[in-house]
Amino acid sequence: MTIYDVAARAGVSATTVSRVLNGAKVSPESERVVRAAAAELDFIPNRTARRLRGQGSAVIGLIIPDIENPFFTALARGVENRARAAGYSVVLCNTDEDPERESTYIDIALAEHMAGVILAPADDASDVSRLVAQRRPVVAVDRSLAHADVDAVTVDNRAGGRSAAESLFAAGFTRVACITGPSSVETAQLRMAGWRQAAARHAGPDYLEDLLRYADYRVDGGRQAMAELLALPEPPDAAVVANNLMAAGALEALHDAGLAPPGFGLAVFGDLPFASFGRRGIRVVDVPARELGEAAAALLLDRIGGDTGPARTVVLRTREQK
């Protein structure tokens, strides 16, 4: 089923069919005949061939590290909204925080000639060099890339971490712990750094290291880290938790120990999904996931549109909510 079949049936040339399908100028009569023939034959143009001929595909690849994390699905929603408005489709690829899978998907995006890629890097060292080498539009989102000069959209993680900790100290807590993500992940480092600044100011640096835990940005990691903290000779009375999933785990650990906010101070990065009724007393540093996605898509669409200016970094503001 090709345009030649349609052409034969309509009694015109393949070119004319192509023109009709692409909205170029044709006589009304031709247009009518071609459309009729195409409809009768259930014809669907072959994008593969079209693309091979040189058209960029109207598909954007979005590569995320954890599809089961609502933060990233909200981000995906943002990308989708913006992309769809511009006539692009979005395909999602899940890397499971695995640099090798990430690399595979980057290759696919390249080989499939997607119009551009939005990448929430699994790791500091994510390698987008192939993308850059092929001059394919890329935008990093949520985390920026250490070794590459590409557009990025992030939030002010350090400031968020600092204000989260500050607000706990201001509320009267004195031993404010921190549960952050893997040390190879930028957001984890920055959020922790913010906490460290505030903690050093309010309590001196002496107890800091005791109350800092690196976990894995997952529910179980958060639970375990909080359990460890609570088992300390001098346990914390509050904590800053660096992402939503770990916070869910931390809440479970608290609950198991008979504790809960607001008695135990808790400040969390990112929304706590599907638990708003259990969120009372928790300070949430709202990370605007959807807006991150929208901003990243906007940036990418600019690049796809031909913008070749120097790399830009957009930093969105976090908002603290009670």
Add this chain to the structure above:
Amino acid sequence: MTIYDVAARAGVSATTVSRVLNGAKVSPESERVVRAAAAELDFIPNRTARRLRGQGSAVIGLIIPDIENPFFTALARGVENRARAAGYSVVLCNTDEDPERESTYIDIALAEHMAGVILAPADDASDVSRLVAQRRPVVAVDRSLAHADVDAVTVDNRAGGRSAAESLFAAGFTRVACITGPSSVETAQLRMAGWRQAAARHAGPDYLEDLLRYADYRVDGGRQAMAELLALPEPPDAAVVANNLMAAGALEALHDAGLAPPGFGLAVFGDLPFASFGRRGIRVVDVPARELGEAAAALLLDRIGGDTGPARTVVLRTREQK
């Protein structure tokens, strides 16, 4: 950057390069030279061209109605596991329960020549006729298709709904309500039908309609439906809720009214994500999302592999957990 560039650099023909890249028999020397040249040039074969030449692409399209629903992301995880093991990549498309967007993505899958499609239909009337007409492998998952003879993987929704209601009656509750999904969605109908059977047996059909609410499978819908039920002159003392998101909303409404499980009986279809500490006293009808995805992928891979037997429907068992 084409195989001709690589061929030139390696001093062989494009054919030989192609052979090396596809693992055909070549002299060790040729192989070495070609690989070296490809590496130096950072060569990535163009899948578009490869596919045009006739190879099926090793990509499976997974079309889901709500990417922010953890049930579907878990399902996606299952599909991915199985597909990756077989060397296929998975791209996710989100329809937002919108038949038109679903249709667009089906067209894309078709036009992009994806190897097959797994569809969690937005609607009873989802139109897969084009897929079927083109003999492209399709598997429906979670919900089956009313008007099409295609493979499907579902769970025993009616039995699950019945046993959920039964266990609430057995626990001593007497006015067991039901909050189900849109009436155009099969799972919503069946889960409700199961509840109706049990309820009719235990309480007579008289009060049934009062205690039945159709909502939209989203958090807000669940909250609102539960609020309405609680405002009834004779409110229910328990409820079967037909999906995870609505259950989260229903819990909020209960909480606002000063109620909570286990005092108010609650049985829910699907896991309650990130809230296991708040899950005490809730009966969960476990819908094995990941297994659904795995089974669907297995079925699809069979079809891609050439299985042309009659359409099969696989029904997985739900498990009730406390």
Add this chain to the structure above:
DNA sequence: CTGAAAGCGCTAACAC
């Protein structure tokens, strides 16, 4: 074991 040549389905020059 390797290469030359013929397309896959489409679109973009370039005639008519």
Add this chain to the structure above:
DNA sequence: GTGTTAGCGCTTTCAG
């Protein structure tokens, strides 16, 4: 306004 022709990058007969 419409058709002819020449590829896009790759794989695959078919000879050598």
